[in-house]
Amino acid sequence: MNIMTIIQTRTGSTRLPGKVLLPLGGKPLFVRMVERVKQTSLAGNIVVATTRDAEDDIIEQFCLREAIKCFRGHPVDLLDRHFQAAITFGADAVVKIPSDCPLIDVGVIDQVLGFFIEHPGEFDYVSNLHPATYPDGNDVEVFTTDTLKTAWLHARKGFEREHTTPYMWENPERFKIGNVPWETGLDYSMSHRWVLDYMEDYQVIRTVYDTLSDNTRCFGIAEILGFLEKNPAIRKLNEKYTGVNWYRNHLSDLRTIKPEHTRFRGAA
Numbered sequence: 001m002n003i004m005t006i007i008q009t010r011t012g013s014t015r016l017p018g019k020v021l022l023p024l025g026g027k028p029l030f031v032r033m034v035e036r037v038k039q040t041s042l043a044g045n046i047v048v049a050t051t052r053d054a055e056d057d058i059i060e061q062f063c064l065r066e067a068i069k070c071f072r073g074h075p076v077d078l079l080d081r082h083f084q085a086a087i088t089f090g091a092d093a094v095v096k097i098p099s100d101c102p103l104i105d106v107g108v109i110d111q112v113l114g115f116f117i118e119h120p121g122e123f124d125y126v127s128n129l130h131p132a133t134y135p136d137g138n139d140v141e142v143f144t145t146d147t148l149k150t151a152w153l154h155a156r157k158g159f160e161r162e163h164t165t166p167y168m169w170e171n172p173e174r175f176k177i178g179n180v181p182w183e184t185g186l187d188y189s190m191s192h193r194w195v196l197d198y199m200e201d202y203q204v205i206r207t208v209y210d211t212l213s214d215n216t217r218c219f220g221i222a223e224i225l226g227f228l229e230k231n232p233a234i235r236k237l238n239e240k241y242t243g244v245n246w247y248r249n250h251l252s253d254l255r256t257i258k259p260e261h262t263r264f265r266g267a268a
Contacts, residue, residue: 001092001093001117001120002044002045002089002090002091002092002093003042003043003044003045003091003092003093003094003095003113003117004044004045004046004047004085004086004089004091004093004094004095005037005040005043005044005045005046005047005094005095005097005109006047006048006049006071006082006085006086006094006095006096006097007030007033007034007037007046007047007048007049007097007098007099008049008050008078008081008082008096008097008098008099008164009030009048009049009050009056009059009099010050010051010053010056010059010075010099011055011056011058011059012051012053012055012056012075013100013197015197015198016196016197016198016199016201016202019100019196019197019202020059020099020100021058022196022202022206024102024205024206024209025209025210025213027066028062029099029102029196029205030048030059030062030099030102031062031066031068032102032209033099033101033102033104034046034048034066034068036102036104036106036218037097037104037106037109039106039218040106040109040110040113041110042109042110042113042114042117043095043109043110043113044095045069045089045091046068046069047068047069047070047071047085047089048063048068048069048070048071048099049070049071049072049073049081049082049085050070050071050072050073051072051073051074051075051081052072052073052074052075053075056072060072069089071084071085071088071089073085076161076162077161077162078161078162078163078164079148079151079152079155079160079161079162079164079165079167080152080161082094082096082148082164083148083149083152086145086148087145091145092144092145093116093142093143093144093145094142094143094144094145094148095109095113095140095141095142096140096141096142096143096164096165097109097139097140097141098139098195100137100195100196100197101137101138101139101194101195101196102196102205102209103137103194103205103208103209103224104137104138104139104140105134105138105220105221106218106220107220107221108128108134108138108140108220108221109140111128111180111183112126112127112128112140112141112142112180113140113142115178115180116142116178119178122176122178123176123177123178124143124144124146124147124168124175124176124177125141125142125143125144125147125165125168125169125175125176125177125178126141126142126143126177126178126179126180127139127140127141127142127165127169127178127179127180128140128179128180128181128182129141129169129179130169130177130179130256131179131181131189131261132187132189132261133181133182133186133187133188133189134182134188134189134221135188135189135191135192135193135194135221135224135225136188136189136190136192136193136194136195136242136243136245137193137194137195138194138221139195140180141165143165143168147168147175150174150175151164151165151167151168154167155167157253159246159249159250159253163246166254169256170254170255170256172256189243190242190243190261190263191242191243192225192228192235192242193238193239193241193242193243193244194208194224197241197244198238198241200237200238200240200241201238201241203234203237203238204234204235204237204238207231207234208224208227208228208234211227212224212227242263243262243263244262244263244264245261245262247261247262248262248263248264
């Protein structure tokens with residue numbers, strides 16, 4: 001199976017413009033994230049998928065400098081960008097990882113992808129998000145290219161195109177859906193936030209990275225939790241945004257998402 005991991009990346013974030021270029025250990029944040037994903041065992045062909053907009057020329061330039069494969073596609077239709085990238089690289093299955101999760105645990109990527117691989121033909125879409133249990137910022141979704149094509153052909157709503165996968169997990173009667181929960185049995189999805197949308201998020205991520213990164217191993221969830229337990233003031237920096245996600249803007253349209261899956265507190 002030709003597996004392709006797509007890290008969707010752009011500079012035009014509305015909440016924190018240029019966030020993927022913020023420095024992390026002396027390199028752009030998205031480059032550090034690619035470095036982490038490359039440490040997985042199963043991710044296959046790793047590609048940064050950015051936009052055709054001129055402002056994202058810098059993304060392509062950094063990719064060339066760092067020997068990272070880069071695809072450029074539709075600025076706002078992420079579903080189309082992922083599909084075109086998959087076709088271009090001849091992928092049988094696609095792993096979707098957002099570029100604002102630079103502390104993602106590479107073991108989690110392999111765990112979700114491994115579940116998909118170990119059950120050939122049993123699932124069209126597998127994630128660790130429906131329902132979510134891992135700390136926010138460990139988002140992994142994997143789906144067949146045929147499933148991606150079906151969504152590409154039939155998704156009509158704006159948020160389905162913008163967020164790539166809602167048409168898949170919102171139609172369980174059409175697709176075979178799988179989910180990989182956190183093996184601890186805990187649910188930290190609404191209480192621990194390691195995703196980058198606000199400057200407070202960056203302060204947390206940068207502090208964790210600078211403290212735990214030693215260039216010899218890829219620290220994971222256990223190390224991050226241990227650090228934050230010893231340094232509660234760091235965790236509090238972005239505490240007001242825990243549980244805040246894009247679902248809050250589409251609750252009336254989403255069938256499988258409930259109000260308890262998102263929060264409005266601190267939303268900008």
